[in-house]
Amino acid sequence: MKQIFTIAIATSILLLASCAHKVTRIDPTETPDLSGNWNYTDSRITAEEMINQSLTGKWLSDHLQQKGKKPVVIVGFVTNKSHEHIEAETFMNDLEKSYITTEKVGLVQSGKKREEMRSEKADQQTNSTISTLKKFGLEKGADYILQGSINSIVDPYKRKKSVTYQIDLVLTNIETNEVVWIGDKKISKNIKN
Numbered sequence: 001m002k003q004i005f006t007i008a009i010a011t012s013i014l015l016l017a018s019c020a021h022k023v024t025r026i027d028p029t030e031t032p033d034l035s036g037n038w039n040y041t042d043s044r045i046t047a048e049e050m051i052n053q054s055l056t057g058k059w060l061s062d063h064l065q066q067k068g069k070k071p072v073v074i075v076g077f078v079t080n081k082s083h084e085h086i087e088a089e090t091f092m093n094d095l096e097k098s099y100i101t102t103e104k105v106g107l108v109q110s111g112k113k114r115e116e117m118r119s120e121k122a123d124q125q126t127n128s129t130i131s132t133l134k135k136f137g138l139e140k141g142a143d144y145i146l147q148g149s150i151n152s153i154v155d156p157y158k159r160k161k162s163v164t165y166q167i168d169l170v171l172t173n174i175e176t177n178e179v180v181w182i183g184d185k186k187i188s189k190n191i192k193n
Contacts (some may be wrong), residue, residue: 038086038150038165038187046167046185047094054146054171055104059180063143072106073099073171074142082152082165095146095169108142144180146171164188 063071075095080086099107109117121134128134148169155162164186171181 037084037163038082038152040090042165042187043091043094046187047091047098050167050169050183050185051095051098051102053183053185054169054181055102057171057181059144059171059173060104062180067143070105071143072108072140073144073146074108074110074174075099076110076145076147078147078169079149082150083154083163084152086150088150091150091167106140108140142174144171145174159193161191161193162188163191 075092078088078092080088096107099105121136124133146169151166153164166184166186168184170179172179
């Protein structure tokens with residue numbers, strides 16, 4: 001009986017040990033792709049390539065020639081229309097970071113971040129000293145808005161599937177509503193389960 005109890009305990013310990021998961025830290029610059037789903041590497045690389053692509057467009061030189069100063073851009077909504085949950089805000093942050101890194105355009109806050117800043121300014125009107133108060137009406141207006149979508153096409157067959165993501169971005173002159181640049185990038189992955 002004692003031997004059966006010992007075997008049962010040993011088996012339980014082995015089962016528990018085999019169920020435990022192990023976490024290994026990796027360098028964020030590595031490109032792991034465990035599931036085949038959209039990941040941070042896809043987001044970062046796509047943002048960098050598409051922003052660089054947009055800055056080679058004629059719109060930038062036209063703006064510099066007409067206005068004599070670099071354009072100001074706001075990153076608008078990027079809609080996720082793909083088959084999986086993609087946090088579009090993370091991709092939008094990567095787009096903003098890519099614009100800032102180039103130093104070729106100015107960037108202004110959009111969406112909830114802008115609302116939070118305006119709320120802070122409103123709070124300062126009654127709670128800050130005159131010398132530190134930030135005034136309304138001094139925000140820099142954007143010249144262009146960048147908007148887009150993330151789409152996907154899934155082609156499954158038995159235990160394999162091919163996934164293609166298409167990212168489309170459009171840059172529009174806010175004053176004239178003129179589309180000044182359109183770009184796209186495709187990422188394809190073959191996944192075997």
